[in-house]
Amino acid sequence: MDHLDRLENQSIYIIREAFTKIERLAMLWSVGKDSQTIIWLARKAFFGHVPFPCVFMETSYDMPELIELRDKLTKEWKLNLIIARNDEALAQGMNHKLGRVVCCSALLKENLKKTVEKHNFGGLIVGVRRDEDPTRAKERYFSPRDKNMEWNVEDQPPELWDQFNTDMAGGTHLRVHPLLHWTEMNIWEYAEREKIPNVPLYFAKGGKRYRSLGCVPCTYSIDSHADTYDKIREELRTTKKSERSVRAQDQESEDAFEKLRRDGYM
Amino acid sequence: MTQPSEQLKIVIVGHVDHGKSTLVGRLFYDTGSLPDGKYEKIKASCEHRGMPFEWAFLMDGLQAERDQNITIETAQIWFRTPKRQYVIIDAPGHKEFLKNMVTGAANAQAALLLIDANEGVQEQSRRHGFLLSLLGVKQVAVVVNKMDLKGYSQATFAAIEKEYRAFLTQLGVTPKLFIPIAAYHGENIAKKSTQMPWYTGPTVLEALDQFEIAPPDANLPLRFAIQDVYRFDHRRILAGRIEAGTIKVGDTILFSPRNKISHVKSIEAWPGEGRQSASAGESIGITLAEQIFVERGQIGSHEDHAPIEADVFKAKLFWLGRQNLEVGRRVKLKLTSTEVECHIQSIEKIIDASTLAEKNQNFVARNDVAEITVRTKSPIALDNYDRIVPTGRFVIVDKHMVAGGGVISKGEYPDRREILSGVKSQNIFWSKGKIDREAREKRNKHKGAIIWLTGLSGAGKSTIATDLERELFTMGLHTYILDGDNIRHGLSANLGFSPEDRQENIRRVGEVAKLLMDAGVLVITAFISPYRDDRRLARSLVDDNDFIEVYVNAPVEVCEQRDPKGLYKKARAGQIQNFTGISAPYEAPEKPEVEVRTDTQSAAECVAQIIDYLKVAHIAQDFTI
Ligand SMILES: Nc1nc2c(ncn2[C@@H]2O[C@H](COP(=O)(O)OP(=O)(O)OP(=O)(O)O)[C@@H](O)[C@H]2O)c(=O)[nH]1
Ligand SMILES: [Mg+2]
Numbered sequence: 001m002d003h004l005d006r007l008e009n010q011s012i013y014i015i016r017e018a019f020t021k022i023e024r025l026a027m028l029w030s031v032g033k034d035s036q037t038i039i040w041l042a043r044k045a046f047f048g049h050v051p052f053p054c055v056f057m058e059t060s061y062d063m064p065e066l067i068e069l070r071d072k073l074t075k076e077w078k079l080n081l082i083i084a085r086n087d088e089a090l091a092q093g094m095n096h097k098l099g100r101v102v103c104c105s106a107l108l109k110e111n112l113k114k115t116v117e118k119h120n121f122g123g124l125i126v127g128v129r130r131d132e133d134p135t136r137a138k139e140r141y142f143s144p145r146d147k148n149m150e151w152n153v154e155d156q157p158p159e160l161w162d163q164f165n166t167d168m169a170g171g172t173h174l175r176v177h178p179l180l181h182w183t184e185m186n187i188w189e190y191a192e193r194e195k196i197p198n199v200p201l202y203f204a205k206g207g208k209r210y211r212s213l214g215c216v217p218c219t220y221s222i223d224s225h226a227d228t229y230d231k232i233r234e235e236l237r238t239t240k241k242s243e244r245s246v247r248a249q250d251q252e253s254e255d256a257f258e259k260l261r262r263d264g265y266m
Numbered sequence: 267m268t269q270p271s272e273q274l275k276i277v278i279v280g281h282v283d284h285g286k287s288t289l290v291g292r293l294f295y296d297t298g299s300l301p302d303g304k305y306e307k308i309k310a311s312c313e314h315r316g317m318p319f320e321w322a323f324l325m326d327g328l329q330a331e332r333d334q335n336i337t338i339e340t341a342q343i344w345f346r347t348p349k350r351q352y353v354i355i356d357a358p359g360h361k362e363f364l365k366n367m368v369t370g371a372a373n374a375q376a377a378l379l380l381i382d383a384n385e386g387v388q389e390q391s392r393r394h395g396f397l398l399s400l401l402g403v404k405q406v407a408v409v410v411n412k413m414d415l416k417g418y419s420q421a422t423f424a425a426i427e428k429e430y431r432a433f434l435t436q437l438g439v440t441p442k443l444f445i446p447i448a449a450y451h452g453e454n455i456a457k458k459s460t461q462m463p464w465y466t467g468p469t470v471l472e473a474l475d476q477f478e479i480a481p482p483d484a485n486l487p488l489r490f491a492i493q494d495v496y497r498f499d500h501r502r503i504l505a506g507r508i509e510a511g512t513i514k515v516g517d518t519i520l521f522s523p524r525n526k527i528s529h530v531k532s533i534e535a536w537p538g539e540g541r542q543s544a545s546a547g548e549s550i551g552i553t554l555a556e557q558i559f560v561e562r563g564q565i566g567s568h569e570d571h572a573p574i575e576a577d578v579f580k581a582k583l584f585w586l587g588r589q590n591l592e593v594g595r596r597v598k599l600k601l602t603s604t605e606v607e608c609h610i611q612s613i614e615k616i617i618d619a620s621t622l623a624e625k626n627q628n629f630v631a632r633n634d635v636a637e638i639t640v641r642t643k644s645p646i647a648l649d650n651y652d653r654i655v656p657t658g659r660f661v662i663v664d665k666h667m668v669a670g671g672g673v674i675s676k677g678e679y680p681d682r683r684e685i686l687s688g689v690k691s692q693n694i695f696w697s698k699g700k701i702d703r704e705a706r707e708k709r710n711k712h713k714g715a716i717i718w719l720t721g722l723s724g725a726g727k728s729t730i731a732t733d734l735e736r737e738l739f740t741m742g743l744h745t746y747i748l749d750g751d752n753i754r755h756g757l758s759a760n761l762g763f764s765p766e767d768r769q770e771n772i773r774r775v776g777e778v779a780k781l782l783m784d785a786g787v788l789v790i791t792a793f794i795s796p797y798r799d800d801r802r803l804a805r806s807l808v809d810d811n812d813f814i815e816v817y818v819n820a821p822v823e824v825c826e827q828r829d830p831k832g833l834y835k836k837a838r839a840g841q842i843q844n845f846t847g848i849s850a851p852y853e854a855p856e857k858p859e860v861e862v863r864t865d866t867q868s869a870a871e872c873v874a875q876i877i878d879y880l881k882v883a884h885i886a887q888d889f890t891i
Contacts, residue, residue: 001547013507016493044536049498138341140369153339154339156366157668158369158667160668160671163660165667165668167667168666181353241301245301245303254307254310258327
C-alpha cells in the first residue's frame with residue numbers, strides 16, 4: 001500500500017462507519033475538489049453506489065461551472081440531490097456587501113441549519129481537512145454538534161483507535177469528516193490517479209487558476225501557470241501561501257472564521 | 267516527481283507549559299516551513315494581546331488557547347524533511363485535557379516528550395510517559411527544554427535524564443534519545459546549539475528522521491472485522507477492514523463468535539474487476555460461496571488461527587470519564603466493530619499514573635490506570651494485545667462518550683468456543699447444522715425442563731406457579747407458565763371435562779411443554795391433572811429427568827374451605843359435573859419428585875423447596891438465591 005492507499009482505506013472505513021451507525025445520513029456536496037474526493041470514496045465504499053442524499057448549498061452566487069458539473073454527475077451517477085437555499089434571506093437581498101461573514105452566516109450556516117432541521121439529518125459528511133486552517137486542525141472524525149449546531153471545541157469527546165463517538169444524546173447531530181487526514185497535495189495526487197472529474201477552474205488559464213472554490217464574489221483566483229496535475233503538485237510543493245488565503249471571509253478578523261465554525265459552519 | 271510516500275506520525279507530549287507548542291512553531295520557522303504571512307499574523311496576535319512573541323500560536327489556533335496561552339485541543343500539522351513527511355500532533359499538557367492528549371497520542375508511531383529544565387520532571391511528564399506505553403507508542407525521544415533558564419547546564423540535563431530514564435525503565439520503555447534544547451531560541455531544533463557544545467547528539471530535526479516506521483507484520487493471522495452487510499446489485503457483500511493478515515479468494519473463513527464457516531467467493535472492488543487477495547489495513551468487501559448468517563461485530567479468521575472467544579478477560583484500562591467506573595456498573599465495550607455490554611468484574615490494581623503508586627479504592631477514577639477483569643454479556647472474539655494489536659484493544663463507552671481505553675493482557679482465557687460446544691475450536695459445533703436444545707441450554711446456562719404441578723382445585727398450584735416463576739425469572743432463568751388461563755381458552759377450547767377430554771387436554775399440554783422445553787425454557791404447568799395415567803403419558807413424552815412432578819398437596823376440606831373461585835360450592839350444588847374431589851376422583855402421585863403441603867407450609871417455603879430440588883437435580887447449577 002502506498003500513502004494514497006492508506007488515506008483511501010481509512011476514509012472508506014470512516015464513511016462506512018457513518019453509514020452503518022447514523023440514521024438519516026447525508027453528505028454536503030459542494031462539487032469542489034474535496035467533495036469530489038468524498039463522493040468518489042463513497043462510491044468505492046459502496047461499490048458504485050452513493051446510498052445517501054447529497055446536499056448542495058446554493059447561495060445564488062455559486063460558480064456556474066460547479067452547477068454544471070453538479071447536474072451532469074447527478075444524472076450520470078444517479079445521485080439523490082438535495083438543493084438547499086435560504087430563500088428567505090435571499091428575498092431580503094442578502095449579499096456579501098452586507099458583510100462577508102454576515103452573508104456566509106445566512107446563506108451557508110443558517111441554510112445548513114434549516115436543512116438539517118427540515119430533513120432531520122442525524123449526520124452530515126463534510127469534506128474538511130486538518131491542513132486547511134488552525135480550527136479544522138483540531139477536529140475529530142466524528143464530531144457531535146448540539147441542537148443549535150454549535151461545536152464545543154473545548155470539550156470534545158476522546159477519539160482513539162478508530163472507535164468513533166457514534167452514540168448520540170438526543171438533539172445532536174454528527175459531523176463526519178472522512179478527509180481530515182488528507183492534505184491539499186493528497187487531494188490532487190488522488191484526483192489524478194483516480195481520474196476524478198473536477199471543474200476546469202482549478203487548472204490555470206490565462207495565468208490564473210482557483211485553489212479553493214467558494215462563492216463568486218468572495219473567492220479569488222491566484223496567479224498560476226499550473227494547467228496540469230504535475231504542475232499543480234509542483235506549485236503546491238513550493239508555495240508558501242495557505243489554501244484559504246483566497247477565501248475573503250476567513251480574513252475579516254483573527255477570530256472571524258473560528259466563530260463561524262463554532263456556530264456550525266463547515 | 268512524486269512526494270516521498272513515507273509518512274510518520276509523531277506526537278509531542280509533556281507537562282503543561284513545558285514548551286511543546288513552542289517547539290513545533292520554532293521547528294516550522296527554522297526550517298522555513300511557515301506559510302507566508304504566518305509569522306506576521308502571530309506577531310500581530312501577540313501584540314494585540316500585549317504579550318511577547320509566542321511561537322506556540324502556530325498550533326494554538328483557538329482564541330481561548332491564545333488568550334490563556336495554553337493548549338486545549340490536540341492539533342495536527344504537516345511537516346516535510348527530504349526523507350519523509352511528518353504529521354506532527356501537538357498535545358495539550360494540562361491534566362484537564364488528558365482525553366485530548368490521548369486522542370492525539372493514540373494515533374502516533376513515535377513521541378517527543380518534553381521536560382522543562384527549570385521545573386524538572388512533573389506529574390504529567392510521568393503520566394504521559396505511562397500512557398504512551400499503554401497506547402503502544404514505543405519510540406520515544408525525551409527533549410529537555412528551556413535549557414536557557416538553567417544557563418545551558420550539562421549537570422541539570424544529566425540529572426533530569428537520570429531521573430526520567432529510571433522512571434521509563436519501570437514501564438519497560440527505553441528512550442531513544444535525550445536532547446537538550448531551548449525551543450524558544452531555536453537551540454538544537456534545526457541547527458546545533460553553540461550554547462551546549464557538550465552535547466554531541468542529534469538536533470530535534472535530525473532525531474525525527476531517526477525514528478523508524480515498523481512495516482506491518484504480514485505474518486500475523488487474519489482478522490477481518492465485519493462492519494456491515496450490503497446488498498447491492500443482487501450481491502450480498504460483507505464489508506469490513508482487514509485488521510491483520512491476508513485474505514484470499516477461496517479461503518475458508520471462520521466467523522467468530524458463533525463459529526460459522528464459509529468460503530471467500532470474491533473480493534469485490536469498484537471501479538474495475540475484483541481482486542484475488544487483500545491485506546491488513548484494507549477496507550474491502552467480500553462475497554461468500556455458502557450463504558450463512560454473518561453480521562457486524564463478527565471477526566473472520568482462518569480456522570487454524572482463530573481468535574479467542576471469551577466473556578471474561580483481564581485488561582489494563584485507562585479511564586478518562588467524568589464519572590467513576592465502579593465494579594459491576596454496566597457500560598458498553600467496543601472492540602473493532604464489536605459492541606457489547608460489559609462490566610468490571612473485579613479490580614486487581616489501581617495505579618496512580620503519575621507516580622506508579624498503587625491506590626486503594628474499588629472504582630476507577632478519571633485519569634487512573636487499572637488492572638481489571640472484564641465480563642461481557644455475551645462472548646466476543648478477541649486477541650491478546652501483544653499478539654494482535656487491533657483485536658487486542660477496546661474502548662469503553664459511558665453516557666454516549668468514549669470514556670476509556672484498554673488493552674487485553676496476556677493470559678490463558680478459557681475459550682468459550684470449547685465451553686459452548688464441548689469441542690475444540692477446530693471442530694466447529696455451530697456450523698454442524700441445526701441449533702439444538704443442548705446448544706440453547708448452554709447459552710442459557712440452565713437446562714430446559716417441565717415442572718409439572720398437580721393437585722386439587724384450590725390446592726395453590728397457580729399461586730405457587732406464579733411465585734416460582736418470578737423467583738426463577740429474577741435469577742435470570744428462562745421460564746414460562748402453562749395453565750388453564752392460556753390453554754383452556756385457546757389450544758383446548760374445544761374440550762370439556764370428561765375423562766377423555768381431560769386426557770386429551772393433558773396430552774396437548776404435555777406436547778406444548780415439550781416444545782418449550784426443547785426451546786430451552788423451564789416450563790411450569792399448573793393443571794389439576796387428576797389421573798395418574800395422564801400424567802404418566804405427559805412424562806413419557808420427554809426424558810424421565812426432564813419431568814419434575816410436583817404434588818401440591820392440601821386436604822380436600824382445606825381446598826373446599828378456600829374455594830377461591832366458588833367452584834366447590836357450585837359442584838356441591840350439582841351445577842358442575844365431573845368436579846375433581848367431589849364428583850370425580852383425584853389420583854394422588856405415588857412418587858412425585860417434590861411434594862409440598864400448602865396447608866402447613868407457606869407459599870415461599872413451597873417455592874424454596876422446589877428450587878432446592880432444581881439445584882440438586884442440576885437443572886440450573888450456578889444460580890444464586
Ligand atoms: N525561556 C524559555 N521559554 C520557553 C521555551 N520554550 C517555551 N517557552 C515558553 O514557555 C511557555 C509555554 O510554552 P508552550 O509552548 O505554550 O507550552 P506547551 O507545552 O505547549 O503548553 P500546553 O500545550 O498548554 O501544555 C511559553 O510562554 C513559551 O514562550 C524556552 O526554550 N525557553
Ligand atoms: Mg501547547
